[in-house]
Amino acid sequence: MIKACLFDLDGTLLPMDTMAFAKVYLNALASKVKHLISPQKLIKAIWQATEAVIRNDEEDLTNEQVFEREFIHLTGIRREEIWPYFDDFYAHEFPALSKYTQMSPLSRKVVETAILNGYKVVVATNPVFPEMAILERLRWAKIDDLPFEWITVYENSHFCKPNPRYYLSVAEKIGVHPEECVMIGNDMQEDMVASTVGMKTFFLTDYRIDLGKPVYPVDEEGSLQDLLAALENRTGPFKNE
Known part of the structure; x- marks a missing residue:
């Protein structure tokens, strides 16, 4: 589950x-x-x-x-x-x-839907930036006021993507098993590596990054709109088992 x-x-x-x-x-x-x-x-x-x-x-x-x-x-x-x-x-x-980024209203809707569904929600950004920079980017996305369970920043993290230990440490921090998590991201090598520790994955294709190797299994892929639909309908990696 x-x-x-x-x-x-x-x-x-x-x-x-x-x-x-x-x-x-x-x-x-x-x-x-x-x-x-x-x-x-x-x-x-x-x-x-x-x-x-x-x-x-x-x-x-x-x-x-x-x-x-x-x-x-x-x-x-x-x-x-x-x-x-x-x-x-x-x-x-x-x-x-x-001004060098964009804001999508879908981002807030996606996070709100995940929270409404009862999921613990983590901002699992690669923690190579200080907290000030990451919180500022959350403001740009208009999601800084949402009740995140955890935000990985370089002050509170000990590992980075694509190290699988990064994902294990996040799961441990929020008190869940890796198999109980879905990692959602646009980078094949940095985000989809979460599958190696047992996490399910959703590969976002809007701004996809894929260097070719290594390639990891993906449970579902699609746009931000597709992600919202999967969350709302509890399909794909969000399907109740």
């Missing part, structure tokens, strides 16, 4: 071209701290530190701690020198980047 719905954010509940957005976002962040580090070096360090977070398999460290350790090692800049500028960026400049 399904007890929880895990929703990806970027390209799922918040329609966007993820790579195009990342480029704009990193350029804006680099401009904020160009007096401390050249934009080119900053962007390279962020990508490398993020890759270290994604590779990390140490459960005693949060993603934030891994990112900080790697970023400081790569740049030689102390946290107290640059983090206040990062925080100020997310508080004041980051909100303006909403």
Whole structure:
């Protein structure tokens, strides 16, 4: 019996071209701290530190701690020198980047329907961003006021997609078995890997990302409208067993 719905954010509940957005976002962040580090070096360090977070398999460290350790090692800049500028960026400049995303009223309807059906609902976005940035993107999607069971951010998470331990940790956090979850997302490699720990999956095709390999089994695929219909009618992975 399904007890929880895990929703990806970027390209799922918040329609966007993820790579195009990342480029704009990193350029804006680099401009904020160009007096401390050249934009080119900053962007390279962020990508490398993020890759270290994604590779990390140490459960005693949060993603934030891994990112900080790697970023400081790569740049030689102390946290107290640059983090206040990062925080100020997310508080004041980051909100303006909403224009590079879209808002679909279907996103709110989908989440509300899942909650109405009695499911625990998680924002299972890849936790490589700080909480400030993820909560801001929830505002862009007009779903920030909904009662989510859990939101994965880099301060409260120890693993990232596509590590299967990320999905196991989310299920453990909300008190359900992986087999009682449906993972909903638009990325074959990052989201559908949830099937390897026993979760059911819904592959969203509106902004699908598929690098070709590996390929994971999908219980159902379709648009956001198709997802809403499946939730409303309790069909596909949401069918009562």
